[in-house]
Amino acid sequence: MTNYRQDIGAAEIIKALMQDSSLQFVDCNTHLRKGLCPACGKNELWIKKDEPWRVSCNRMDKCGWTASTRELLPELFTNFSEKYAPTEDKPHRTADAVMGFDRGFDLSKIRGWYEQASYTFPHSTSMCHTIRFYLDKEKTRYWERLIDKTKADGQKNNIGGKRKPNGSLFKGDAWLPPTVTLEDGDRCFLVEAIFHSIALYHYDYKAAATISSNHFPESFIKAHAGKGITWVLALDGDKAGRKGTIKDAKLLTEMGEKVEVLILPDNGKDWDDYHREHKLNKALIENALYSGKLFMAKSVEEKAYHFYQRHPYRTFILDFDSALYGIEINSGALEMDLNPRKKDDGESDPAPIDLSSKQGWDVFIRCVDVDQISNVYPRFLYMERDEIMEEQRYVFQIEYSNGNPSDIIGLEGTNITSPDAFHKSLLNKSRGGTFDGEVKQLKILRDMWLNSKMKTVTSIPFVGYDRDTSAYVFQQAAYYNGREIKLNRDGYFQVGKTGIKTSLNGVSITTDGEFKTDWLENYFKAFHWQGLALLAFWTGSLFAQQVRAKHKSWPFFEFTGEPGAGKSTALEFLWKLFGRDDYEGFDVMKATPAGRRRAFNQVSNLPVVIIESDRDDGTKDAKAKQFDFDLCKPFFNGRGTGTLGVARRNNDVEESLFQAALVISQNAEVDGSEALLQRIVHVHVDKRHHKPDSREVARWFERQNSSTVGGFLRKALRYERQILQVYEEAFQKYEAQFGKSEKIRNERIVKNHAQVAAFGDALAVMFPKAMTKDRQENLADYILKRAEAREQRLAHDHPMLEQFWESYHYMNSQHPTKEDDFLNHSNKSDQLAINMEQIREMCQKHGQEMPDLRQLKKLLPQGKRHKLIESGRAINSRHLGKTVRCWIFQK
Ligand SMILES: [Zn+2]
Secondary structure, eight states: OTTTTTTSSHHHHHHHHHHOTTTOOEEETTEEEEEEOTTTOSEEEEEESSSTTEEEESOTTTTOOEEEHHHHOGGGGSOHHHHTOOOSSOTTHHHHHIIIIISOOOHHHHTTSOEEEEEEOTTSSOEEEEEEEESSTTOOEEEEEESSOOOTTSOOEEEEEOOOTTSOSSTTOOBOOTTOOOOTTOEEEEESSHHHHHHHHTTTOOEEEOSSTTOOOHHHHHHTTTSOOEEEEOOOSSHHHHHHHHHHHHHHHHTTOEEEEOOOOSSSOOHHHHHHTTOOSHHHHHHHHHHHHHHHOSSHHHHHHHHHHHSOOSEEEEEETTEEEEEEEOHHHHHHHHSOOOSSTTSOOOOOOOTTSHHHHHHHHHSEEEEEEESEEEEEEEEEEETTTTEEEEEEEEEETTOOOOEEEEEOGGGGSSHHHHHHHHHHHSSSOOBOOOHHHHHHHHHHHHTSOOOEEEEESSEEEETTTTEEEOSSEEEETTEEEEOOTTSOEEETTEEEEEOOOSSOOOOOSOOOSTTHHHHHHHHHHHHHHHHHHHHHHTTHHHHHHHHSOOOEEEEEEOTTSSHHHHHHHHHHHTTOOSOOOBOTTTSOHHHHHHHHHSEESSEEEEEOSOTTOOOHHHHHTOOOGGGGGGGGGTOOGGGGTOOOBTTTTBOOOOOSEEEEEESSOOOOOHHHHTTEEEEEEOSTTOOTTHHHHHHHHHHOOHHHHTHHHHHHHHTHHHHHHHHHHHHHHHHHHHHTOTTOOOHHHHHHHHHHHHHHHHHHHHOTTTSOHHHHHHHHHHHHHHHHHHHHHHHSOOHHHHHHHHHHHHHHHHOTTOOTTTTOOOSSTTEEEEOHHHHHHHHHHHTOOOOOHHHHHHHGGGOSSSOEEEEEEEEEOTTTSSEEEEEEEEO
16 A cells, blocks of 8 residues: 555655745655644654655644645646646556546556546537546446546536446446455445545445445346345435435335445545545544444434443433434443343353343333433534634534524523523524523533534634734635635634634635736736836735834835826726725725724735725815824834724733735825825826827726636735745845935835835736836836935925915015015014914915915924924014014024
8 A cells, every 4th residue: 555656746746845935845865854834833844755645743742733745735736637648658647647646546456447538528629538437348338537627517527328228327337346246245335436436445345336426226236135245335424425325225225135324524525535645444434334323323212322332421412303312321220131130049140131232222222211402403613712802702503403504603601601591592592492401411511512622713803914823814715824725614714723714794805716917018008117016015015014024114105196097997906906896995084983993904914095085076175184194104013003093902901903004095195294204105197108098908907806817816825935035135135226326315215115116026926927027127216216206205395385485485575565574574584483364364365375274284393494493472573563473484
């Protein structure tokens, strides 16, 4: 068993493992070692080079993580037709590769059982290779497995050939491995698929495949009837398999045949999966046989009988037919009846009775007492913890004996403290479930639920990156260390040893869309350098917290432009890349405090986009209500959404953190303090670069949705390590380069822009062809220009202040009396003293636009042209000879 697959693939797997930078393997002769364990984070992974089928963590007790190379490197186990095309001397090469490499079968055992054939898809000329097994000796009828392809209906199998006289291809038949014959008294497994039969053959079990689920091989059984064969029903562990088991067992019994039933755990694994994992062994089969007995029990008493033989407890609880029963065994009486004493001295001791015999059953049934304690079957799934809210719930699946579909409910700790509390919470949360058990029975149940290895699932109230586990968690998929993790059947993700899920439904992110790299050229055509800079920032947002952890900050991105310049199209498209449809951003001024809180807290390592919903309504009123972006300053370092009235965690000890990235999209530039303006990378879009076909090109982007382009997110997260690597190197480069610009003095501006430019380089990981070195450098040049413009912007006053001083000096020079400096009431030659009320009146008179006073008063203290000395001082006016309230500035 050890050297199967020897002729295929081991070297290729080793090569791929070494190339995967996230694993960090070191080649040590016969083994790869020191790989990075995704569960415990230690460099303790190892794998054997000549049998590279399973990677394991060396810390058996402390960690114990292990995964098959098939799970780790799924790409290696696809495209067999290309990688192993048949040749003249190896016409079965593709089929051999699948059977050996993918299925893990020992080719030396099964050679000649199958051949490589081909399947033509209906109504087309396209074909694919198949692995074909004949169903009869004459090779007229066959079952085959398609390689690398599926039929339109999702089927991977095909059955064909010349029909039997009764019109069918396989009705009544079963497939036995060609080298197997059934002898008198044999045990023969009945399995659903040929591959299951082959898997069992590797362990010397005889197994016949029924070819299709729900098919009873009547003629096959008849052909072997009366040989004393025990038929071991070993169908799939799922619902359909279990249903088929009941039906087939009945038919076999009616035919007078001996039957045993195996029930595999309902975990989606079948015989060849267990084979592939090296877990097909005696223990698995014995457990399945025991499960089969419990499953086939026709009464609670019979189930209790089988249970008791394995677990001889006096009292226990069993579920039967989706209800719960308390079982009491009168063990004293049972012992006595099983070991009868001789009646008088003259007789010899009677033989003890074997509990598993028919007589034993008769004894057992006299000594068992059964009582229904619940009309439903509550199956404990896991404990769910919300670390932020400090709440926890016990999650159960409730199965109903009346046939209702099952429910998943969450109970508080207090709900399972007493039978009465449990009874009430079942009534409240399930559909008519009750509990009538006693204290001691609830205790047995509670011990069963809580004392065995309990799964704890962390529930996070946002989507995206969870700092504690370093995993990205969305509704349907999670990503950890570049690997995709699917939601399990109980509704959470297993990340290493932690279970995690998001409790947020408001923001739905899908990651299963397509991703092609061919649209970048047109994206550039439609949105130019501004759009490319935005895409770089957008991509960087996925790693905002890793970047902040390393470089302390991640900038804000301001995306301004006149209406119709394509801002919305660009932003909506970028959201589609992240698996979110029909969304652009939210209007922070229109949001309620609760809505604001949600918007800033419900995503992590994703952008929060603030938009103006009234873009074309440039009324003064709307302007006056502009959002105070200074409140967002702490977000720069990932701190404090508390400033926005956001709930704090842990009784104010720790502030709620901003885990996202901020994008501001509006028509006009953001106002605010210098400290705010320093934190912004700003691009402005206009229609200048629009060409005649720009509109047409942009329309393509409008037509896309998350299913056509949303694979971007999946790829970016799978390449997390590579992207961050490129970013880190490029950041060093650009920080040095931008720092040399003579036009920039502010280090923060250098850093922010270098960060975005560095993610421009990292776009090459996503678009290896389109994101050429040239384009990376040109984008960096553009971003450097934006950095220089930002420095200029900081050196000058805010546009509103600039305009105010323009008006002031203009009006001062225009007064009809030509009185020198008539708006300046100061007596000092180096100061200006200005009365705001007078200015307002003059503005009206001269048809000058008077800025909003409230806004102005906010901006004046930051003024550079005339530095504010004091506001609202009463001085003696040199023009009026009386006291006037003035704002005093340096001249
Ligand atoms: Zn480990």
